[in-house]
Amino acid sequence: VSAAPVGPGATGRLFGVGVGPGDPDLMTVRAVDLVRGADVVAYHCARHGRSNARAIAAAHLGTQIEEALTYPVTTETVGGPEDYQARLDGFYADVAARLAEHLDAGRDVVVLSEGDPFFYGSFLYLHARLGTRFPAVVVPGVSSVMASAASARRPLSARGDILTVLPATLPDDRLRAAILGADSLAILKLGRHFARVKRLLAELGLTDRAIYAERVTQGGERVLPLAETGDTAPYFATLLVYRGTEPAILGTLA
Amino acid sequence: VSAAPVGPGATGRLFGVGVGPGDPDLMTVRAVDLVRGADVVAYHCARHGRSNARAIAAAHLGTQIEEALTYPVTTETVGGPEDYQARLDGFYADVAARLAEHLDAGRDVVVLSEGDPFFYGSFLYLHARLGTRFPAVVVPGVSSVMASAASARRPLSARGDILTVLPATLPDDRLRAAILGADSLAILKLGRHFARVKRLLAELGLTDRAIYAERVTQGGERVLPLAETGDTAPYFATLLVYRGTEPAILGTLA
Numbered sequence: 001v002s003a004a005p006v007g008p009g010a011t012g013r014l015f016g017v018g019v020g021p022g023d024p025d026l027m028t029v030r031a032v033d034l035v036r037g038a039d040v041v042a043y044h045c046a047r048h049g050r051s052n053a054r055a056i057a058a059a060h061l062g063t064q065i066e067e068a069l070t071y072p073v074t075t076e077t078v079g080g081p082e083d084y085q086a087r088l089d090g091f092y093a094d095v096a097a098r099l100a101e102h103l104d105a106g107r108d109v110v111v112l113s114e115g116d117p118f119f120y121g122s123f124l125y126l127h128a129r130l131g132t133r134f135p136a137v138v139v140p141g142v143s144s145v146m147a148s149a150a151s152a153r154r155p156l157s158a159r160g161d162i163l164t165v166l167p168a169t170l171p172d173d174r175l176r177a178a179i180l181g182a183d184s185l186a187i188l189k190l191g192r193h194f195a196r197v198k199r200l201l202a203e204l205g206l207t208d209r210a211i212y213a214e215r216v217t218q219g220g221e222r223v224l225p226l227a228e229t230g231d232t233a234p235y236f237a238t239l240l241v242y243r244g245t246e247p248a249i250l251g252t253l254a
Numbered sequence: 255v256s257a258a259p260v261g262p263g264a265t266g267r268l269f270g271v272g273v274g275p276g277d278p279d280l281m282t283v284r285a286v287d288l289v290r291g292a293d294v295v296a297y298h299c300a301r302h303g304r305s306n307a308r309a310i311a312a313a314h315l316g317t318q319i320e321e322a323l324t325y326p327v328t329t330e331t332v333g334g335p336e337d338y339q340a341r342l343d344g345f346y347a348d349v350a351a352r353l354a355e356h357l358d359a360g361r362d363v364v365v366l367s368e369g370d371p372f373f374y375g376s377f378l379y380l381h382a383r384l385g386t387r388f389p390a391v392v393v394p395g396v397s398s399v400m401a402s403a404a405s406a407r408r409p410l411s412a413r414g415d416i417l418t419v420l421p422a423t424l425p426d427d428r429l430r431a432a433i434l435g436a437d438s439l440a441i442l443k444l445g446r447h448f449a450r451v452k453r454l455l456a457e458l459g460l461t462d463r464a465i466y467a468e469r470v471t472q473g474g475e476r477v478l479p480l481a482e483t484g485d486t487a488p489y490f491a492t493l494l495v496y497r498g499t500e501p502a503i504l505g506t507l508a
Contacts, residue, residue: 027283028279028282032283058374101312114428119417121409140280140400140401142282149373150392153381155378157419161421162419162420164417165418169414181435182418235465250383
C-alpha cells in the first residue's frame with residue numbers, strides 16, 4: 001500500500017483512509033501514521049458541522065491543513081431524489097476541485113473515512129473524480145459490520161455461510177428476497193426504515209434471530225435483541241440477523 | 255470494548271483479536287496494545303508449522319507465552335466430511351482445554367485472528383467453548399474483503415447496493431442464485447473451486463466485471479482482471495464482482 005515517492009515539483013498523493021467504526025484505537029497503525037504525516041486532512045461534515053471521522057482521528061491532528069467537506073443536504077427527502085442527486089454531484093465536483101488545488105501544489109491529502117473507504121463510503125465519489133489524475137492509495141479500515149458483531153459477541157458467518165449486507169432503504173420485495181437468499185445478514189441505513197424492516201423480519205419469523213446495534217465502540221453504545229427495541233432507530237444503526245445452522249453462532253443468539 | 259478488570263485470584267480474560275489481512279501496519283492500535291500486554295498469545299498454524307497470524311503480529315511478540323494451535327488436517331478431503339468434522343471438534347475441545355488452563359490461572363489470553371475474528375474466523379469456535387466461562391472481548395479487524403477492494407482500487411458498494419460474501423465451496427445452484435441476487439460480490443475460499451466459479455461467471459456474462467485478488471497487502475500481492483487469470487488459485491484468494499449500476503464504481507472498472 002504505497003504510492004510512488006513525490007519528487008520536487010510533483011503532485012501530492014491522495015489517500016482514502018479508513019478510520020474504523022468510532023473508537024480511535026480501532027484505527028490501524030497505517031491510518032494513524034498517514035494522518036500524522038499528512039499535509040492536508042479532509043473529512044465529511046454534516047450541516048451542523050459535526051464530523052464523526054474527524055472526532056475519531058482528533059488526537060492525531062495538529063498543524064495539518066484541515067478541509068471540512070460539508071454536505072449541502074442531509075437527507076434524500078429534500079426536493080426529491082433528482083434534486084438531491086444534482087446537489088450531490090455539484091458538491092463532489094466542488095470538493096474535488098478544492099482537493100485538486102492541494103494536490104497540484106504538491107501537498108499530500110488524506111481523506112478520512114468512517115469505517116472503510118470503499119464500503120458504502122463517500123470516498124469512492126472523490127476517488128472516481130481524482131483517482132486517475134493523481135497518485136492514489138486506499139487504506140482499508142475496520143467496518144461497522146464487523147464492529148457490530150464484535151460488540152454483540154455474535155459471530156457473523158462461518159464455513160459455507162452466505163453473508164449479505166443489505167441497505168434498509170430498498171423496497172420490501174428486494175429486502176425479502178435478499179434475506180431469504182442469505183444465511184447471515186447485516187442490515188444498514190435503518191433510520192426511518194426501521195419499523196418497516198422490523199415488521200418484515202417478524203413476518204419472516206426472524207425476530208428472535210436478530211440483534212440491534214447502535215453507536216458501536218463509541219460512547220452511548222447500545223446492543224440488544226431486536227425484540228427489545230422500540231420503533232425508531234438512527235440512520236447509522238445495524239441489524240445482524242442469522243438464518244444459518246452453524247451451532248457456534250446459534251448458541252450465541254439466546 | 256473492555257472486560258471487567260481482573261482482581262487477585264480472578265480468572266484471566268479471553269481476547270479474540272483481528273490482526274487484519276497481512277500487512278502488520280493494518281493491525282489496529284488496540285490489537286497492537288493487546289498483543290504487547292498479553293500473558294499468552296495463541297494462533298492457528300497449518301500442519302507445516304507456518305502461522306500467518308503470528309507473522310503479522312511478530313514485531314510485538316517478546317516474552318509472552320506462545321500457544322501454537324496446529325490444525326490436525328488441512329482440507330476437508332481427508333477421510334470425508336464426517337471424519338473431518340469429528341477431527342475438528344476434537345481439535346477445538348483440546349485447544350479450549352489448553353487455553354482454559356491459562357485463563358483459570360489468571361493469565362490473559364489473546365487469540366490472533368487473520369482478518370476479523372467473527373468473519374469466517376476460527377476464533378468463533380473457541381468463543382463458543384470459552385466465551386461464557388471466562389470474561390471475553392472481541393476486537394474487530396480489517397477484513398480481506400475490504401483489503402482486496404482497496405488493493406484493486408475498486409469500490410465494493412455504494413448507496414442501495416446489495417453486497418454478498420459468498421464461499422466458493424457452495425454448489426453451482428446456490429452460487430448462481432446468490433450472484434444474481436446481489437449487486438456486488440466477494441467470492442472467498444476459491445482454491446480447487448476456482449475453475450468452476452470462473453466458468454460460472456463466464457456463463458453469466460460477468461467475466462469483465464470481476465477482479466481477482468491474492469495475498470493482498472502482503473509480499474507477492476497479485477491483483478488482476480479475472481480474464482487474465484489461469485485455472486488455479488489458492489484457497490485464500492478473493493474474486494470481486496460488480497453487477498450494480500453505480501457510475502462511481504463502474505467508471506473505475508474500465
